[in-house]
Amino acid sequence: MxxxxxxxxxxxxxxxxxxxxxxxxxxxxxxxxxxxxxxxEKEAADVHEMNQRGKKIYGIGTPKKMASGVIMWFLFSALFGGFGIFQTIKTGQPDWFLLLFGAACLFIAILSYRRSKESGLQC
Ligand SMILES: [Zn+2]
Ligand SMILES: [Zn+2]
Structure with missing residues (x-):
């Protein structure tokens, strides 16, 4: 050649x-x-940089991990919220600690769910 x-x-x-x-x-x-x-040289460098960046994004972007975190917080909120409602009905008085804890867990679950969705769209 x-x-x-x-x-x-x-x-x-x-x-x-x-x-x-x-x-x-x-x-x-x-x-x-x-x-x-x-x-x-400039064009090839741009392509090379883009490939490297793409690899990085795919390396960090692990939606599976995020999703398991979301499920964990939803379980917490169902557990504490459910128990709080159960206690409220049983005693006739609202169990604020359990109800608020359940609500806080639900809030965190929704927040992390939205964040995982946003990072998923960036890929
Ligand atoms: Zn030559
Ligand atoms: Zn050339």
Whole structure:
């Protein structure tokens, strides 16, 4: 394979951006890849950066973990809220501690559910 611009010069690689064969004298080594011009180097770097960013987002974005947290808070609120209502009916007086604790858990559950939904949309 010969260089795209220098006939006779053996190509050492292929431009990451446009796919042209490049020789030692016109190749631009950007570290991870080779490009043929400044323009291509910038484009390839942008693509490379975007890929890296994409990998990061997929690494952090673990909606399964978030969902289990939401389920946990919903269970807490059902447990304490339900017990609070049960106590209120049984004693005839509202058990504020259990009712408020159940309400707080429900609030946290809704908040984390909304947050997990938002982070899911960003992907
Ligand atoms: Zn190129
Ligand atoms: Zn060349």
């Amino acid at each position: 010969e260089c795209f611009t220098h006939t006779g010069s053996p190509a050492i690689g292929i431009c990451k951006s446009c796919g042209k064969a490049v020789c030692r004298s016109c190749a631009k080594d950007a570290g991870v890849f080779i490009t043929c011009s400044d323009k291509c």
